[in-house]
Amino acid sequence: MSAQRELASPTGKYEVKKADWKTMLWAVWANFKSAVLGWTFFLASFVMNITGMVVNICIFYFLATFTGSAMAPYLAKYGGNFAAYIVLGIAFNSYLGASLNSFYNSYCNGYWGCSFELYATSPVGIKAYMAGVILFDYFVATISVFLYILFGVAVFNISFGSGANFGVAALAMIAGMVAVGGIGLVAASTFTLLNAKQWSNPVTWFVNFLTGLVSGVYFPLEVLPEWGRAIGYLLPQTYAYDAARMALLSGATITNPLIISDLSELFISALITVPIGVFLFRRSLRKAEKDGTLSRWS
Amino acid sequence: MGYAIEVLDLTKKFRKVKRIPTDAGFGEAHWIMALGLKLKFLKAEEMVAVDHVNLKVKEGELFGLLGPNGAGKTTLIKCLSTLLIPDGGSALINGYDVLRESDRVKRCINLVGSGNWIGFDWALTVRENLEFFANMYGLRSGVAKERIDEALKIVGLKEKEKETPSKISSGMRQKMIIAKGFIIRTPIFFMDEPTIGLDPVSAKDIRTYIKEKLSEELGETIVLTTHYMQEAEQLCDRIAIMDRGKIVACGTTRELKDMIVRQEVIEIEAINIGTKLTNEIRRIDLVDNVANHIDDEATLTGTIRIHTKDAELVLPAILNSIERNDGKVLHVAASQPTLEDVFMKLTGKGLME
Amino acid sequence: METYRKIRRHPQMQDYAIETFNLSKRFGIKPLEEWKGWEDQLTHLIKERLQKKGKNGKRETTAVDCVNTKVKRGEFFGLLGPNGAGKTTLIKLLTCLLYPDEGTALVNGFDIRKEGDKVRASMNVIISGGWLGFNFALTVQQNLEFFARIYGLQKDLAKERVAEVLDILDLKDKRTEVPLYLSSGMRQKLLLGKAFLVRAPVLFLDEPTIGLDPRAAYDVRDFVKNKLNREYGITVLMSTHYMEEADLLCDRVAIMHEGKIVATDTPEDLKSSVKKGDLLELKVANMTPDLAEKIKGLDGIDDVVMHITDPVSGVGTVRVRTPNGRKILADVSKTIEEEGASVKFVNNVDPTLEDVFINFTGKRLRE
């Protein structure tokens, strides 16, 4: 025994150290890479995904051209082109949709794919994994947005208004992503707190439901009844879309009062949602540790 | 007494595309690989999973199939249970040809897989799952009910029958798979690593049930693969050892053990052992070497270590000679080869001391 | 290096790699069911609230119950127990996948309640069935390298370590496969590979050789025992169902039953603890039915079981249970000779670890 203990006494032969930030970053990056790899792994379905996006945009383009003339009066402040309006709407929605779903989805991935049990026992922990997957979600969203805009401009020759103001649009979208991201965190926390493990959770579902109807993705809020509009004004998405559209289609600048009001609304909602989200998510992680739902093996 | 299973040089090849190390882009998109093969920028390698296997299993026999991972045991069983179409040779299950009369074959086989062929519904309870399969196999509801009760009792899931599979541990899930196998009483029963991941106690119960009820009482023909040598040794009437798709040995445990050159050691502790005795023992044939060391000079008490080819053959002679030299045997310990030794020997790598 | 310093900060921990202080874990009577949706959960929570008003506190099942055990540094410690005895839960607790309800444990000198990240940094674990967690798009080699890097090895070191591991588990020819296409045994090997990559001070193995053929299992045991445990002095805590394995490898074995540790000792002592007297097994030719009575007649015999395998030549086995085989063996064989039968083979059967296991858990399981 003594000989063995002599052998066993820590002589610096052990390699594992607490993960420093370099390892962390590497892990996140590697996860992102392998997520992309996984996407392209099933080549057929990868191609189908891409074309699916395109088809989606085409359908709404035709719908828009079909009903455009009737819609025009409501679109005064967006340059009056329904096709452009709807294409942009879908593009933006895929972005904010990513920041709404990605937290929850990455958690589901880790849980059902048994990745958590490998990461939770490794020095980097599960946050590295989730970060990688979330990064990937945004990556996909970016690709689709790029496709949408490209199609809009190239094929359907949608013209962005005189001097489209991309800076403001980007600002609005980023603010929107932060605000919606807070809601996304809340959604992710429901995985453990409400045991919503089946790839669907009340928060995401409800917000998506409202977004589609009353936040002005497919049609301006003006066509809605009073109460519908009232609900719409509770969602951060509404302001983000409004500001971004105005910036791109009618070149509104940062000094434009409408833009200012939109942005300020977004910041306020971010201030509300993000702290709540972080708080709940931490609690959910602790709960997961307590009743062992961090991993499936049992 | 006819044969329940007859296999005539059955062959199964898998044509697998040699992957480029970075695997991106291909994956399961099989048609792209087919294209690649046509255009010659991918080359296929033929992996022979089952290689001209000849096998005869008697009716009511409990037949063991051993072999290292990837030796083709599972592939063979899948071929026999019409899940795979063999490339060459033929097989008769209960007199029906697996290729031509697959429908008839399906009616007289039963299969218990392990691990990944679970196929249970996470939404249904254990009992409902079993009922689902009972209906799939066309059992009358009355029969099904009693069989399910019995099976659940045997594997010890009676009190868990209301749970869904997601709530029971992996070992219990394996028990559930076994229970599914027990509710069907077909003439032929394939078992692929049935007791994997079970604790010794429940494994014992299940083995006794298989041996006594299924095999001896019902007279089912059972083909069983396992990595658990003791299991094979105590259950199986005959055992075949597979390696790289071929059957390298087939016979009863005893015959298999005889196949390997053995070095067995007998340790006899006895009183009154002199050099005379040792010499006498050394003269007995099959005895390679004898060494004795004496603990107590007064009574000549000590242990004799005898190296021999076959302990069972030489031991009586040795005992006799000890008797004749009026010695007194206190303790006999003989090391005999286990099936594991045979396995190691036959599947290439010898036991490395 | 860092772990080394940390251990110095816990002088009292010098020679214990794992130490648990009445560690306990309870689960609700109906644990959260992963298939249930959130809506069910809401109703479930409301129901609970209402019931709580009625009877205070809700019933629970105790998975791990006040476990106190010490694993010496560099020791090979075995954990045996029936399915659902709480082995896996215990390992989960020690690997910070679960948070204990009561008590705590020190892994490599770090408290699993407070210093989770340091515990993670000082142990490595294989999880039965966790292979799904590997990236299905990466090949075996890429997956292993990936994890080597995550555990903080440098690129080149990672590469050579992966090569070594692939060699040990002979996965070389499967190097370029993706996990999806591996057979179950190979997947188990992949998991083991991940655990062998890095030399952490403590190694948890949850049924390491399940589904491996004896040859592969032999290699794995050989590597774990001789290389990791003996040479590198890594402390190993292994749970297994293969009794021979535990007997072969473990310095000490703990037998777990219903969340409690019912026995902890070296395999030898455990075996001798259940050994009541000796069991002589004699293979006898042309024996007579009344042989058993004759042998029972001798003094100092507890029990005789006779079983004729071949009635024609009267070949069969006689199992004699006796307090002391040394005294009785000669007389027994003499008696048999006198009966005109001949002793073909004699063997003293010693209890195996399986007997120990059944002795400690078996009867209680029956009820």
Place this chain on the structure above:
Amino acid sequence: MTEELRMDRRANLRAMWTFVKRDLKIWTYFKLNFLIDIAGIFSNIAIYAIIAMVAGKAVESSLNPFGGDYASYVILGIIFNEIMSTSLSAPYWGTMDAFWTGRLEILMISPISTPLFVTGTSIGRYVRSLINVAFYLIFGALLFGLKLGGTINYGLAILYILVATIACTGLGLMGASLIYLIEARGGEDPIRWIVGILVGLASGVYYPLSILPQWMQWLGCLIPQTYALDAARRSMIGEAIRAKTLPIHGLFSASPMMVDMAALIAFSLVTVPLGWWMYNQGVRRAKMDGRLSRWV
């Protein structure tokens, strides 16, 4: 002692019933799932209906053969499409479900026949889509002004949809066979994918074909849905039965309805046997290279 298994008619019926029971059980497993689906239906209708309401009179002219009411037009389009797309995807998802849960092999060695297996695994989805349709009708009629006016001929509409469903099932079988043949397991198979694209773009679910360029209208004529939608809408809300709405109508002197029916029957006669043959080939192929189970 041991017995051979037998599947007489009663056993087959019992098996089929078991399948249905299982699917419904899983569907109703989440209590609120039902409500969620309904809400999904609602939003699905609402988006188009609101656009339609706004568009209103502006698009009447191009919808004349269909009664000129865009709301009714689009809602009926969605309803018919729901039914047909279900029959298009049911066989695929039935097989996929069995495949991913590892039940495929176990069912393949059980004595149930392949037709029973296919219908059994997909029947639950048909039941669900029928329930969905009911809700579509309710929402449409109550909230979004689905007007079932004009010379209504329900029987005719249902007949057309039925024939179209059969044709689509054939296509669905072809799609399902690709699971085995080219391992289309990513949740999409090429056939259903292409048909889906055509349905969305050029079958006139959301807007009349007349607004599309000529070549796209011809594309639309390549899939049964187009004819079914055209004919069914006419018999539900149509007035000008004789108006030629599809380019292919121009080629024949017969009435458009006749042409539609002929086309649909032709489709069914081709797709169903072809699909069945392909499916069996697929199973055979899978048994050849051992890809019935999830892990080789």
